[in-house]
Amino acid sequence: MSSFGVTSTGWIKYADLKANGWGEIIGCINPQSWAAVGIGLSIGLSVVGAAWGILLTGASLVGASVKAPRIRSKNLISIIFCEAVAIYGVIMSIILISKYGSGGDDDVLECNSITTEMYFAGYGIFWSGVTVGLSNLACGVCVGATGSGCALAHAQQESMFVKMLIVEIFGSALGLFGVIVGIIMSTDAAFP
């Protein structure tokens, strides 16, 4: 395969593109940009999920604790579960950054010189980040919605808290699944 048509001046030659195939538009993207986007998504989407969850549960918690102040300390556990989701995202991002590597010494990375190792690393880190991010987003919203119901029920009846907490624990396991899969996916991914 010849080069993508990116010359030393930076322009893409249409003739080369036509000759070499449109698949090179995706195939010749620098894999490190994929990796960077993946790292960004992993922390970004996790934080969106955590924030959404804290918003949902915090509103109900604050309102319900006006009448029933006893729920304040116990129901902070719901907030902590949501926060854990963001922490998973941070941990995953730091692990992925350690595989990020440095840019290399070439002036322009030609499409020819992208190795399979780099492709593997780039795609692996990207999709690992997306996995972690999306699963943490869903987990955060889930724990938030259940946490809000838990706060309201606990305010009415003392015994409801422990039972609702079990639902929340199951919900927060979802984020953990995403982190496990992400770690396994990105184990061998490393930029040279």
Place this chain on the structure above:
Amino acid sequence: QPVIRHSARKKVKWNSRLARRRYLTMSKADQKGEGLSEEAKRKAEYFEHMSYYRFNGPAGGLSTWNMEYGYLEARVRGFRSGFLTGAEYKQLMQCNSLDELKLALTDTDYGQWITTVSRGVDEKMDIYSKKLMDACQKKFLSEFEYLRMNATGILQTFLDMITYGPMINNFCKLIIAIQKTDEPQEVVKALKNADPLGAYPHLNSIVAFDKQDDLLTDLFDTLLVDTPVSKYFWQYFLPELNGDDEKKDDAGALKKFTLEVELDVMMNMLQKYLLEDMYNYSREIGGETWAIMKELLEFEADRRTVNVTVNSFGTPLNEPDRHDYERKMLYPNFGELYPDGHSLLAGYGKPGISDFATMGNEFKSKTLRFAPLLQDEENFVYAMRQEEAKVFAKGFDSQSHFGCFYAYYKLKMIELRNLKLIFDTISQPRDIETRRGLFKSVTPIFED
């Protein structure tokens, strides 16, 4: 799309020099204490200003509803814990005097509000009981006002619509007081007894109007058209206008109404229009709100249908020629009894005789709603109130919907009615049998 209504600040129009003189010669005490206080007027003005917009649209489900309305829903559920329980009612009903009652109430959620009320020297029992009752009502008003103050968007419109019911009652009672009685004291008394929930800032200016043939339309043109409930009045007038009236100007179009308008019937018609409006609005909101509010409002509609029919026995409304046009028009156009139950009920009642038993049997044979309640004429009112408490308790069931606000309002009205009954019964010395009979109609809430 928000609907913006225009409002110009109307000066009070003195209809006649007699009206002006009557207003000015009212005793200072009456003038000061009349209707709304200054603070209440200011608040009413704020809410009336805020009611210009009518927010529409979906309210969002479990994942987005809490953003705007989660805090207030949690507050309302906190208020739910403050309702008096069956055990507390039992304790209240065992008290022998108002002082004991006050002591018993300090342990309940009303405690903070009732301790500030003290009996004056040699104060009469009924005035003291009214003071206690006002304190209990103030608690509800402060809670509801908190919700209203902090509400945004759809909830703002929803809470406003809840207050339109009392507002319609206030206006209609004032119009009745002006039209039916010749004494200005009746108007002032009606103002004092106005429901504070339905406060309107310019309510006091109604005393400027005096009894005349076209009072209703005159009032509408000047005062009522600016209120949030003007659309229900307009809906009431609209069928009476025909093509000729469009050629005249707006002021003249309505003047053809005369004393033929029955004000009690009008009040019920307006409440019916409000109920239908709430139904349509809940349907626009959709989602969980619609699922819950549908049941609550359908109960209200069915109850209104049956109550209008039963209460019309023995009144002029029961005449056969008024059944189809007037009485049937008072039934709301939705509910479980619509349309079969309506056509069934429309034919009931010979003049002077109540057809309760026939109604009950036919409801039972067709398995319509309220069939078991209609079997027993004596306990019908109590049984209907029990049913009301049960249905509205379901309004607190699910999460992320506006039904809990409506259910809170309705159940609080039941509780205040219970308290008023208890206060009235205990303020007079009575024997056990009479007390037991009166306490039979105390409706327990949230009891299975």
